[in-house]
Amino acid sequence: MSLRQKKIAKKKEDILRTAVSILAEKGYQGTTMEEIASSLLMTKGSVYYYFKDKQDLLYQSQLMLLQQSLINIKTIQQENLPVVDRFKKAMVAHITYLLDEKSGFEMMVKLEQIFSTEQLEEIFQLRNDYEKCFDQLILEGINEEVFEAVEITIVRNTILGAMNWVTQWYSPEGKKDPIEIAETVSGYLTRILVKK
């Protein structure tokens, strides 16, 4: 990859990062291209030079987030650790990633209203892969009889929900930093699963 291509890639990623955090904060409709551009000290036109339109920007930022978190969890899953530890690690990674990226994975607008069918498929596929990783960990735990025999889908959704909601209440002014929050919350959530 040439220097120029690297530069373009970097710029695109810069834009995506900023877009992610503004979109997560204000939602799709609430975010203006102007806003994204100006917080990068660019003009709107420049952003359009790199991305086809606003929808494209959102789509690509979703992909970026999902792909990275999928990598995160897959890496953890392969580590040689007891299942409880891997599960906890996955939760901590999830929460810290959310807080770092200031991202709502779902930005609380039904994605169905924004994306095309093909785009939705791609996103749901990734999301599904991600959820499957959690399910896999839970299943392992149940098989090893360290976890209670729960309804996997519901427990997974419950746990993901609790984690995703952290962005709503976490405050940088609070006592705990993101990692401490992540560890505390994961600790409590583990209690849903481990045998008494």
Place this chain on the structure above:
Amino acid sequence: MSLRQKKIAKKKEDILRTAVSILAEKGYQGTTMEEIASSLLMTKGSVYYYFKDKQDLLYQSQLMLLQQSLINIKTIQQENLPVVDRFKKAMVAHITYLLDEKSGFEMMVKLEQIFSTEQLEEIFQLRNDYEKCFDQLILEGINEEVFEAVEITIVRNTILGAMNWVTQWYSPEGKKDPIEIAETVSGYLTRILVKK
């Protein structure tokens, strides 16, 4: 209250109910006054006859939701039941209310961007009261030594998050109806608290 006033109140409530469900689905910016009006078989102008502007509509619908759920939880809190049961009941009420009203309490736009300082105060006050009810139940449980001695605020936020997120994954086509979902989820969440 005269008949006329009752009629007005009823109409306002109709509008609020519809607004709540559309706003919850599409978010503040994604919802048009046209849309709200036409799903009530009214014209936009009529809605403006009852509400000052869109922001006012959102504000009042938030108040309505919060006030009702505050009533719900306070009623439960006063029942003569063991604390675990009251806690579970409060969770079931929370989830079923969310699913019934199809409402995101937070519609994932920072309310700070929409409301005036005074309005925010009112809303945060109500939200705070609501959270305090949960905290109270948790505290009771800890004092009675049926609950583990947890960090109340974090556990409460975690549990509220898990519950609020249900609107993201609940599907009417799924196996369970709202009440079953609410009971199952509450059951799992209780495990965070009860002593092993």
Place this chain on the structure above:
DNA sequence: CAGAAAATTAACTTGATATTTAAAAAGTGA
């Protein structure tokens, strides 16, 4: 350095939607 390619910009177009308004319709009490 000169010219080409890439990147940026400001100014515009366009469409959508919140809000206003003035007139029509419906309702009400004498």
Place this chain on the structure above:
DNA sequence: TCACTTTTTAAATATCAAGTTAATTTTCTG
């Protein structure tokens, strides 16, 4: 029925933001 009030409506206005464009500036390359 008639005068009056309340409610509804359709049309007008105003604003704001997405997306476009053509011109300009910057960067690259030989």
